[in-house]
Amino acid sequence: MATAADTLAGSHVLLVGTAEWTTILADALEAHGSSVRTVATADAATAALDDHPVECVVSEYALDERTGLELLRTVRDETATLPVVLCTAAGSETIASEAIAAGVTDYVAITGPFETIVDDVLTRLGQAVRTAERTDTRHDRARQFDATFHDDRTATWVLDPDGSLRRANSTARGMVAADAENATEEPFWTLPWWTDGERAIVERTIEHAIDGRFDSSTVTREHEDGTPQTLDLSARPVRDETGTVVSVVVEGVDVTERVSLERDLRESEELHRVTLNNMTDTVLITDDDGAFTYVCPNVHFIFGYTAEEIHDLGSIESLLGSDLFDRNDLAAEGVLKNIECTATDKAGREHTLLVNVREVSIQGGTLLYSCRDITKRKRREEALAGLHTTTRDLQYAGTDREIAHIVVDDAAAVLDLDASAVYLFNADENALEPVAASNGMGRLDGPLPTRRANDETIPGHTFVADDARFYDDVHDADRLANEATGIRSGAYIPLGEHGVFVAAAGTVGAFDDVLRELTDLLAATAEAALDRVERESRLREQERELQRRNAQLTRLDGLNEIIREIDGALVRAETREEIDRAVCELLTAEDRFAFAWIGDVDPTSETLEPRAWAGTEQGYLDSVSLSVGTSGAGEPAGQAAATREVQTVSNVADRLREAPWRSAALTRDYLSVLSVPLAHDDFEYGVLTVYAETANAFDGTARAVLAELGETIASATSAVERKNALLTTANTRLEFETRDSGFVFARLARRAECTLSYQGGVQRTADGVYVFVTVTDTDIEDVVAAARELVSIADVERIGTDDEAGVLRLRLSQPFLALDLADHGAVLRRATADGETATLVVDVPNSVDVRRIDRLVAETFTDVELLSKRSVDRASSRDLHAAFLDRLTDRQLEVLQTAYYSGYFESPRESTGEEIAATLGISPPAFYRHARTVQRKLFTVLFDDIGVPSAVTAG
Numbered sequence: 001m002a003t004a005a006d007t008l009a010g011s012h013v014l015l016v017g018t019a020e021w022t023t024i025l026a027d028a029l030e031a032h033g034s035s036v037r038t039v040a041t042a043d044a045a046t047a048a049l050d051d052h053p054v055e056c057v058v059s060e061y062a063l064d065e066r067t068g069l070e071l072l073r074t075v076r077d078e079t080a081t082l083p084v085v086l087c088t089a090a091g092s093e094t095i096a097s098e099a100i101a102a103g104v105t106d107y108v109a110i111t112g113p114f115e116t117i118v119d120d121v122l123t124r125l126g127q128a129v130r131t132a133e134r135t136d137t138r139h140d141r142a143r144q145f146d147a148t149f150h151d152d153r154t155a156t157w158v159l160d161p162d163g164s165l166r167r168a169n170s171t172a173r174g175m176v177a178a179d180a181e182n183a184t185e186e187p188f189w190t191l192p193w194w195t196d197g198e199r200a201i202v203e204r205t206i207e208h209a210i211d212g213r214f215d216s217s218t219v220t221r222e223h224e225d226g227t228p229q230t231l232d233l234s235a236r237p238v239r240d241e242t243g244t245v246v247s248v249v250v251e252g253v254d255v256t257e258r259v260s261l262e263r264d265l266r267e268s269e270e271l272h273r274v275t276l277n278n279m280t281d282t283v284l285i286t287d288d289d290g291a292f293t294y295v296c297p298n299v300h301f302i303f304g305y306t307a308e309e310i311h312d313l314g315s316i317e318s319l320l321g322s323d324l325f326d327r328n329d330l331a332a333e334g335v336l337k338n339i340e341c342t343a344t345d346k347a348g349r350e351h352t353l354l355v356n357v358r359e360v361s362i363q364g365g366t367l368l369y370s371c372r373d374i375t376k377r378k379r380r381e382e383a384l385a386g387l388h389t390t391t392r393d394l395q396y397a398g399t400d401r402e403i404a405h406i407v408v409d410d411a412a413a414v415l416d417l418d419a420s421a422v423y424l425f426n427a428d429e430n431a432l433e434p435v436a437a438s439n440g441m442g443r444l445d446g447p448l449p450t451r452r453a454n455d456e457t458i459p460g461h462t463f464v465a466d467d468a469r470f471y472d473d474v475h476d477a478d479r480l481a482n483e484a485t486g487i488r489s490g491a492y493i494p495l496g497e498h499g500v501f502v503a504a505a506g507t508v509g510a511f512d513d514v515l516r517e518l519t520d521l522l523a524a525t526a527e528a529a530l531d532r533v534e535r536e537s538r539l540r541e542q543e544r545e546l547q548r549r550n551a552q553l554t555r556l557d558g559l560n561e562i563i564r565e566i567d568g569a570l571v572r573a574e575t576r577e578e579i580d581r582a583v584c585e586l587l588t589a590e591d592r593f594a595f596a597w598i599g600d601v602d603p604t605s606e607t608l609e610p611r612a613w614a615g616t617e618q619g620y621l622d623s624v625s626l627s628v629g630t631s632g633a634g635e636p637a638g639q640a641a642a643t644r645e646v647q648t649v650s651n652v653a654d655r656l657r658e659a660p661w662r663s664a665a666l667t668r669d670y671l672s673v674l675s676v677p678l679a680h681d682d683f684e685y686g687v688l689t690v691y692a693e694t695a696n697a698f699d700g701t702a703r704a705v706l707a708e709l710g711e712t713i714a715s716a717t718s719a720v721e722r723k724n725a726l727l728t729t730a731n732t733r734l735e736f737e738t739r740d741s742g743f744v745f746a747r748l749a750r751r752a753e754c755t756l757s758y759q760g761g762v763q764r765t766a767d768g769v770y771v772f773v774t775v776t777d778t779d780i781e782d783v784v785a786a787a788r789e790l791v792s793i794a795d796v797e798r799i800g801t802d803d804e805a806g807v808l809r810l811r812l813s814q815p816f817l818a819l820d821l822a823d824h825g826a827v828l829r830r831a832t833a834d835g836e837t838a839t840l841v842v843d844v845p846n847s848v849d850v851r852r853i854d855r856l857v858a859e860t861f862t863d864v865e866l867l868s869k870r871s872v873d874r875a876s877s878r879d880l881h882a883a884f885l886d887r888l889t890d891r892q893l894e895v896l897q898t899a900y901y902s903g904y905f906e907s908p909r910e911s912t913g914e915e916i917a918a919t920l921g922i923s924p925p926a927f928y929r930h931a932r933t934v935q936r937k938l939f940t941v942l943f944d945d946i947g948v949p950s951a952v953t954a955g
Contacts (some may be wrong), residue, residue: 007126007133009033012052016045016071017060021087021114025058028118029125042066046074054082056129061088061095069098076103081135083128087121105132155231155252161245163187163206172252188250193221202233209235209248218255230256281372285365290315293365302353302373304346316369319343325357330367334359340374352378376514379416383518386414387525394529400424400498403533404436407501407526412438414522415515417503419444419487422526423451423459424499432459432499444486444506457481459500462492468523469493470516472509491516493523498530552701559705562586566709570716575847576685579717580612587690588615594670595691597621598678601628601641603851608637608687615691618668624661633659637689640675644684646707649673651695665691674698676706680714683824683856688713721825721848731843732850733829735868738838740861744792744812745773750835752786754778758831761897762818765890768794769812769819772901780806797919799902799911807901809919817860826853843872887937895920895930904931 013029015022015038026036037052039045041064045057057075059068068086075084083105088095091109099107105128108121155172159165164185175193189203198219208215216234223229231252238247282302285294291314295307303310303319313319320343325336335358343351352375360368390410397403404422411420418440423432434448441448455461458479462469471477474490489510491503501523505511511519569582580598587596597613608626627634628641636647650672652665665673670691678685688710692698698706741747749756755776763770775783780798787796787810795811817840818828825848830841844853850869858864888896898920903910917927 007130008056008122011035011055011129012037013125014039014045014048014054014057015059016040016042016057016068017063017087019060019089021089021110022058022060024114024118025087025121028122032122040064042068042071042074045071049075049078055132056083056085056125058085058087058125061086062090069095069102072099072102072104081132083125083132085121085125085128153253155254157188157250157252159188159206159209159248159250161210161247163189163203163210163248165191166247175252175254194219195221205233205235206248206250209237209250210245212237212239212245218259228256229254230259281370284310284316284319284369284371285360285362286316286367286369287364288366290317290367292316293363302345302351302371303343309346316367320353320355320369320371324355330357330359343371351375376512380514380518383414383416383514384521386410387518387521390414390522391525391529394525395532397529397533400530400533401435403526403529404499407522408436408438411503411522412440415503415518417505417510417515419504419506421448421502422495422499423448423463423502425453425463425497432463441502441504444504445482446485451481455479458490458492459502463494463500466494468520470511470519472511474504491519493519495523495527495530498527498534501526552699555697555699556701556705558592559702562592563705563709563712567712570712573716573720576717576720577612579713579720581614583688583713584612584614593690593697594693595620595668596689597637598686598688599626599637599641600686600849601684603855608641611686616668620664620668620670623664633661635661636673636675637687640677640689641687644677644679646677646703646710647673647675648698648703650698653695669693671695672697674703674706676710678710678714678717680711680718680823683714683718683820685714685717718823718825721845722822730846731872732846733868733870733872734842734844734850734853734857734866736840736842736857736861736864737867738840738861738864739836740838740863743833743838743861744790744814744816745831745833746835746838747790748783748787748793749833749838751789752778752783753835754783755832755834758818758828760829761901762816762828763890763894763897764819765894767811769816770894771810771812771816771818772799772897773808773810774901775806775808780808783808799898799919807903809898809901817857820856820860821853824848824853824856839867884938888934892930892934892937895927896934899927899931 008029010033012035015026015036018040022038026038029036037048037054039048042059043066045059048054049057057071059071061068063071068088072084072086075082080103084103085106085108086099086104087108087110089110091107096107096109106124108117108124110117114121153171154169155175156169157165157172158167165188166184187203188206189199194202198221201217201219205215205217214234214236216232218230218232220228220230232255233250233252235248235250237245238249240246282299283294283296284292284299286292292311295310297307299305299307299310305313310319316324320341324341325339330336335356337356339355339357341353341355343353345351351373354372354374356370358368359366362368387410390406393406393410394403397406401424404424407422408420412418419438421434421437421441424435425431426433429450430453432451432453434450437448451457451460453460453463455464456479458469458474458477458481461467461479469477469490469492471490471492473488474480474485475483475488486506487504488508489505491501491511493501493503495501501519503519503522565586566583569586570579573579573582584596584598587593593615595613595615595617597610597617599608599610601607602609606628608628610621610626613621624635626638628638630639630642632639636649640647652662652671652673656662656666668691670693672692672695673689674692674697675687675689677687688706690698690706738746741750745756745758752775757774757776758771759774761772783806784796784798787793787808792812792814793810794813797809797811799807799809817831821828821842825845827843828840829843830839832839840857842853842857844850854866885893895916899905899911899916902916902919904913904916913927913931914924917924920927922930
């Protein structure tokens with residue numbers, strides 16, 4: 001154990017005084033290793049203490065001007081712990097008491113030689129120094145504890161050895177202000193500041209300190225505002241001189257923010273790690289020599305290598321190639337961006353990269369490379385450039401098949417696939433036809449057959465469902481038609497309503513996202529082009545239809561103009577010859593048609609006899625045969641006469657060698673022909689034939705209009721002939737005899753066993769045809785009864801009777817010969833039937849062809865014979881008869897005929913006016929009014945308009 005004197009070794013001692021013992025003591029101290037300084041006065045001592053700190057002051061009591069006691073008081077004013085030993089040979093109790101009161105450390109009374117007590121003095125000096133040191137240590141510790149205890153950044157609790165709370169600093173109290181006052185003497189870990197989950201941790205930490213071990217832990221408690229607070233707790237034991245734990249000091253540092261920052265940092269590091277692992281860009285760091293110092297974990301995304309395999313490559317040049325950039329440019333710019341280069345991955349595939357290079361200083365690395373794979377983008381750009389060219393080519397395509405071939409030809413460049421095809425939908429066949437296919441498609445799948453538009457095959461289902469299909473392997477598809485196909489990957493995309501586009505490859509999984517996008521774009525471009533062609537075709541068709549309709553309307557307008565002119569001419573015409581001439585001239589006027597003619601059928605020769613023509617005839621009618629017949633080689637006029645139907649030849653040049661008339665027509669520039677029968681009410685008036693200098697001149701509209709014109713011409717001809725029949729001065733009288741049992745008069749005469757006579761008087765009304773007949777040789781009532789039994793007689797009415805004959809008005813339900821003859825311009829003068837035979841007398845004007853009337857009578861009756869034919873002159877009564885009849889209305893004529901045949905004008909009268917009125921279904925005054933009106937018109941014609949005929953005057 002070290003002695004007190006040993007404590008003086010290395011210490012600094014200040015000796016104050018001039019006594020002899022100071023020299024002895026100085027030598028002894030130096031002998032023990034002390035550093036000694038000697039001064040004579042108290043002021044010198046004070047100055048020395050200011051200049052050099054010492055561990056002990058030894059002073060003589062008697063000093064010059066001041067005493068050692070005064071020096072003591074001066075020292076104590078500065079420090080209470082510096083050892084001060086007062087030595088004196090003239091000491092007393094009083095001095096000792098004053099010294100003790102002034103705070104002297106030790107008082108040494110020198111009563112003998114100093115040599116005898118020097119060792120004791122050294123020992124006492126050593127004890128004083130050691131005691132001062134211990135006091136300073138305690139004070140330092142106390143100051144340190146106070147500084148720690150009162151630290152406003154650290155919560156400090158002092159615990160008893162059993163763990164109960166003794167005291168807490170202001171920071172700790174502020175942390176739990178509500179509970180601080182009532183928390184003392186309670187076990188620290190049981191206090192309500194801790195959550196249930198943290199209490200065991202706090203208790204374990206305190207128990208370790210109570211056992212004499214330092215311990216720490218991190219716990220979380222809850223602020224009064226409910227927010228979590230994380231504390232870093234440390235507990236250390238406090239021991240006394242014997243080593244016994246006398247207390248435990250617990251310190252708590254609020255590390256909530258630090259924990260939050262650490263958590264955020266960990267999350268950031270995790271995010272950084274995940275980002276680096278999953279980002280598509282690859283980051284590489286090398287030193288100046290190109291050796292790798294860092295490789296991003298996701299390097300396999302681009303290069304297919306692991307990070308270790310990249311390190312094994314050795315340098316960046318082996319990965320990206322040499323001469324990637326100029327170091328001088330990098331030094332000048334600091335960073336080089338978007339350097340495009342190519343690199344080959346582990347599988348041998350080539351990639352296009354964009355590389356950024358910058359100077360860095362990271363863990364020995366000086367160059368940072370960030371690599372972005374733009375292979376797909378580059379491929380897309382190149383494909384889009386090719387697609388742009390395809391789009392431009394498609395703009396000039398005129399047909400859907402041309403579009404299909406362009407799409408197939410360009411698919412290899414746009415899609416980098418050598419197998420493609422286009423099916424187009426045939427609506428008439430309800431089928432998809434392969435109109436274009438690449439050579440690669442033929443190698444993989446063979447010749448493509450036509451597919452039905454249904455769900456049985458992949459193309460058919462795609463088209464019907466309007467659903468694009470991409471197959472990684474078509475052999476997995478349900479609708480694969482060709483099991484032996486070499487196609488593996490396939491794309492089937494509908495082209496709207498036009499068809500299906502097919503792109504294929506012989507490998508599985510060829511269609512990545514980029515290729516799918518490009519295939520869709522190519523198909524959409526093809527569909528748009530097909531839509532355009534269809535739209536333009538529809539517009540062209542509409543334009544052609546519009547032009548056709550305009551031309552048709554122009555022709556129709558021209559035809560209407562012709563019809564109007566012909567209608568006017570027909571109204572003005574007085575004879576059939578005028579009608580024929582006007583029609584032919586108007587049809588050929590102003591170059592409307594090249595040639596027109598009208599001909600009649602000669603029944604004897606069965607040929608057409610031209611009766612009128614106009615235009616550029618050029619001897620045509622003399623050069624061709626105009627035979628009537630249905631042969632396809634015959635002239636259209638002859639066919640129209642034979643079939644009684646309109647005949648049209650759209651192009652004379654067709655079948656030129658089959659019909660001789662075609663050559664004759666073609667040499668005269670007749671390129672199309674229309675022949676129209678002139679017929680009205682089953683009566684024929686010949687054939688009108690028109691020739692045009694253009695093919696297809698007679699379309700459906702022209703055909704219909706000219707056919708209607710034929711009826712109009714026939715009707716006008718019939719009207720003119722009827723008019724001329726009334727006005728003509730000369731007639732041919734024909735007398736016929738018939739045994740036709742179907743003749744209505746013959747049937748009635750045979751059934752009633754009487755003789756019937758018709759002498760004119762036919763009326764056509766809305767109810768039917770009325771005729772007046774005279775009955776002889778039998779009772780009139782029997783004839784009425786017999787008439788009512790005949791189907792051909794709708795009604796019978798008795799008009800009047802005399803002693804010899806009676807008159808009946810018959811309403812017929814069948815056509816009557818007199819009306820048919822009138823339509824042809826002839827007049828049935830008389831008709832007599834006795835049951836066996838019937839005699840007919842017909843007057844035919846000279847303007848009417850007698851043969852036509854003869855043919856009409858022959859066609860009406862099955863057994864008829866012409867008995868006589870002679871000329872008669874009706875000039876004396878012509879004007880009177882025609883003028884008078886023209887002035888009468890149909891009703892007036894009916895009243896006149898009924899009164900005449902009823903014997904009203906006989907003397908005496910056979911029927912009264914009242915009886916005739918009843919027959920007509922009118923009132924007697926109405927009958928008398930009609931009778932007087934008819935008489936006035938008759939006398940007006942007789943005396944005012946025509947005058948008295950010369951024959952009458954001569955008589």
